[in-house]
Amino acid sequence: MAEPVVQIRDLRFARGERMIFDGVDLDIRPGGVTAIMGPSGTGKTTLLKLIGGQLQPLSGSIRVHGEEVPGLARAALYRLRRRIGMLFQSGALLTDINVFDNVAYPIREHTGLPETLVRDLVLMKLEAVGLRGAAQLMPSELSGGMSRRVALARAIALDPDIVMYDEPFTGQDPISMGVLVKLIRELNNALGMTSVVVSHDVREATAIADYAYLLSDGKVVDHGTPDELWGSRSDWSQQFLNGQPDGPVAFHYPAPDFRDDLLGSGRC
Amino acid sequence: MLDALQRLGQITLQFFQRLGRGNLFLLQTLASLPGTILRPGLVVKQMYSVGVLTLVIIVVSGLFVGMVMGLQGYNTLVDFGAEESLGVLVALSLVRELGPVVAALLFAGRAGSALSAEIGLMKATEQLSGMEMMAVDPVQRVIAPRFLAAFLSMPLLAAIFSAVGVYGGHLVGVGLLGVDDGAFWAQMQDKVDFHEDILNGVIKSIVFGFIAGWIALFEGYDAVPTAEGVSRATTQTVVHTALAVLGLDFVLTALMFGD
Numbered sequence: 001m002a003e004p005v006v007q008i009r010d011l012r013f014a015r016g017e018r019m020i021f022d023g024v025d026l027d028i029r030p031g032g033v034t035a036i037m038g039p040s041g042t043g044k045t046t047l048l049k050l051i052g053g054q055l056q057p058l059s060g061s062i063r064v065h066g067e068e069v070p071g072l073a074r075a076a077l078y079r080l081r082r083r084i085g086m087l088f089q090s091g092a093l094l095t096d097i098n099v100f101d102n103v104a105y106p107i108r109e110h111t112g113l114p115e116t117l118v119r120d121l122v123l124m125k126l127e128a129v130g131l132r133g134a135a136q137l138m139p140s141e142l143s144g145g146m147s148r149r150v151a152l153a154r155a156i157a158l159d160p161d162i163v164m165y166d167e168p169f170t171g172q173d174p175i176s177m178g179v180l181v182k183l184i185r186e187l188n189n190a191l192g193m194t195s196v197v198v199s200h201d202v203r204e205a206t207a208i209a210d211y212a213y214l215l216s217d218g219k220v221v222d223h224g225t226p227d228e229l230w231g232s233r234s235d236w237s238q239q240f241l242n243g244q245p246d247g248p249v250a251f252h253y254p255a256p257d258f259r260d261d262l263l264g265s266g267r268c
Numbered sequence: 269m270l271d272a273l274q275r276l277g278q279i280t281l282q283f284f285q286r287l288g289r290g291n292l293f294l295l296q297t298l299a300s301l302p303g304t305i306l307r308p309g310l311v312v313k314q315m316y317s318v319g320v321l322t323l324v325i326i327v328v329s330g331l332f333v334g335m336v337m338g339l340q341g342y343n344t345l346v347d348f349g350a351e352e353s354l355g356v357l358v359a360l361s362l363v364r365e366l367g368p369v370v371a372a373l374l375f376a377g378r379a380g381s382a383l384s385a386e387i388g389l390m391k392a393t394e395q396l397s398g399m400e401m402m403a404v405d406p407v408q409r410v411i412a413p414r415f416l417a418a419f420l421s422m423p424l425l426a427a428i429f430s431a432v433g434v435y436g437g438h439l440v441g442v443g444l445l446g447v448d449d450g451a452f453w454a455q456m457q458d459k460v461d462f463h464e465d466i467l468n469g470v471i472k473s474i475v476f477g478f479i480a481g482w483i484a485l486f487e488g489y490d491a492v493p494t495a496e497g498v499s500r501a502t503t504q505t506v507v508h509t510a511l512a513v514l515g516l517d518f519v520l521t522a523l524m525f526g527d
Contacts, residue, residue: 052401081403092398106402109409154402 003066005030005162005194006051011060013043013050020046021057022218028162033188033195035205035226038215039240039249044198045089047215048164051196052086053077065161082110085155085163089170091147093139099126099150100135106157125153129183145176149183156187162194163187169201177201181208202241206230214240216249290486293407297485300405300412310413311420318379318414319421323428325378326371330429333366334358334436341437342445354447355456358437359430363460363469364525367430369517372476374429375422376509380484383414384505387488388498396489411489415481422477423470430469468524475520476513483509 006028013021020043028034038044049055050062053069062069067080093102103122107113113121126132129149139147148168155163165184169177185208188195199205206212206226214222214229214237222229222237229237239247255261304311341357387410390396396406434456441447460466484505491501 049397054397054400078403078405081401084401086398086401088394088398088401090394092394094395094398095393106404109402109404 002030004028005065006196007061007063008051009061011050011062012058013046013055013060014058015046019218021050021060024060024215024218024220026213026220026223028194028196029211030161030194031188031192032210033185033197033208035209035212036196036198036215037200037202037205037212037240040200042215043218044200044215045166048086048166048196048198051164052081052084082158083161085158085160087148087151087155087163087165087168089167091139091144091151093142093147093151093154095139098135099131099137099139099142102139102150103154103157106154110158121157122153125157126150128156128187129153130179143176145172145179148172148176148180152180152183152187156191156193159191160193162196165195165197165199167199167201168197169199169204177204184208202243206241216240286490289490290482293411293486293489294482296407297411297415297482300408301416303408304412304416307413310409311416314413314417315421318383318417319425322375322378322421322425325374326425326429327432329370329374330367330432331436331439333370333429334362334433334438335440337361337366337433338437338440338445342441342447351441351445351447352451353455353459354437354441355434355452355454356459358441359434359456359460360465362430362433362437363465365469365517365521367433368426368469368472368476369513371426371429371473372422372480372513373510375418375425375477376480376484376506376513379418379421380480380505380509381502383418383481383484384488384491384501385498387411387414387485388491388493388501391489391491392493392495392498411485415485418481418484419474419477422480423473426469426473426476468520471524472517472520475516479512479516480509483512 004027006026008024008026011021011024011026012019024047026036036044036047046055050057051064051069053072056070064080065083067076069077069080072080093099094105097105100122103125104118107118107121123132123135126135129152131146131149131153134142134146134150139150142150152168168180168184172180181204184195184197187193197205197209206229209226212223212226212229213220216236222232222234224232230241232238232241236248238244239249245251337358338354341354342351345351345354345357387396390406390410396410399406399409438452442449442452487501487505487508488498491497
């Protein structure tokens with residue numbers, strides 16, 4: 001089996017007193033789409049930020065292309081990041097420049113290419129996401145789905161090896177969602193990239209993923225191909241994938257006894 | 269009692285943590301300046317929004333401050349038959365004190381708050397994170413050009429404030445109250461020293477520009493990335509800059525004119 005592009009071992013990370021990751025092991029294989037799923041608040045976005053070196057773990061190893069990310073010096077980290085594209089949940093487009101300049105931004109910053117070539121590259125990327133006609137619009141004039149597609153064009157502007165998608169399907173109408181699902185899969189195949197999709201939209205994520213990890217309470221609770229996961233015997237996986245309101249993940253947030261609480265002898 | 273002590277300790281720790289972050293931020297910004305100078309286009313663009321767009325409020329305020337000083341100064345001086353010294357009074361007050369200080373306060377209100385809000389919102393909408401992930405250093409690309417623009421604009425704005433203020437004083441003193449035109453300018457020329465008065469005023473405005481830029485950008489960069497956090501950062505920029513400018517003005521005045 002090919003060497004993983006991203007290899008995480010015994011990852012521990014905390015925000016204040018709260019442990020977000022407590023011994024996560026995870027491999028992302030080259031060339032495929034890996035989905036990382038879990039309920040809201042499990043730290044999926046945090047995991048992407050740890051892979052991108054924006055956060056430092058308490059302990060554990062995060063290797064990207066064989067390089068240990070937490071120990072990288074700033075210059076080496078920036079060099080590594082040029083090979084990683086990231087699609088933020090909000091799009092994170094620069095609001096003071098138009099769509100064309102947003103996509104051109106990483107190209108202009110990192111390459112000394114002449115402007116005519118930059119133009120051709122940007123138009124190619126925008127064509128790939130179907131928004132060449134929107135090149136002159138400002139980010140404020142775009143719908144949510146369009147913003148995310150522009151951000152996708154920007155994320156692939158430098159032809160990265162890895163693209164990380166942070167909740168790409170959240171808040172999208174069915175058509176935009178379908179477009180994004182198709183784009184992520186097609187771009188992955190056409191450009192030969194490795195894609196990491198963080199999502200809690202189970203159907204869309206499993207539809208395009210080659211492999212998936214389920215995270216909960218700081219640990220990997222299940223992993224496998226989508227078919228293996230759908231057929232998993234784990235109660236937790238079944239509850240999450242089928243969206244059942246009660247199960248191993250309790251409907252109620254931990255609370256003192258209801259009777260005591262109503263009678264006023266509880267804590268609050 | 270224990271709770272109060274705990275709270276006091278917490279506030280003190282938070283204060284020093286923030287001060288530390290602010291200093292590290294300043295060092296990072298200063299270290300990014302050489303790279304910024306190589307891209308003057310970025311600085312020029314920021315000088316427009318930080319400096320040029322602040323001109324209107326600076327010119328109008330300068331004119332009125334000068335006119336008020338002309339009126340007030342004349343009323344006092346005329347009792348001693350010294351109304352011809354009006355030019356000196358107006359010029360010295362403006363060049364030494366009011367020019368740098370009032371221009372810095374107006375600058376904090378107009379440009380500083382805008383800078384904080386802009387950076388805070390860029391943080392809240394993940395634009396700064398996005399840049400980092402694109403391997404673009406936001407301090408180098410966003411913060412340093414704005415800092416340099418604030419640093420360069422402030423002395424120019426203070427100079428314009430003083431110049432317009434002197435013109436305002438002249439307008440009221442000579443034009444309205446009949447002070448002798450020649451005496452107004454001649455006494456000013458005679459009594460205002462280039463090193464002692466003008467240069468010290470310029471040094472003050474340079475220091476204020478440095479402080480105003482630092483506070484505004486740090487408040488934005490350190491803001492809690494929510495609507496409330498950005499609004500708090502904007503307010504704090506104006507309050508902290510005003511306090512810092514007034515406090516530093518006393519220290520600088522004591523150092524420059526204290527003997």
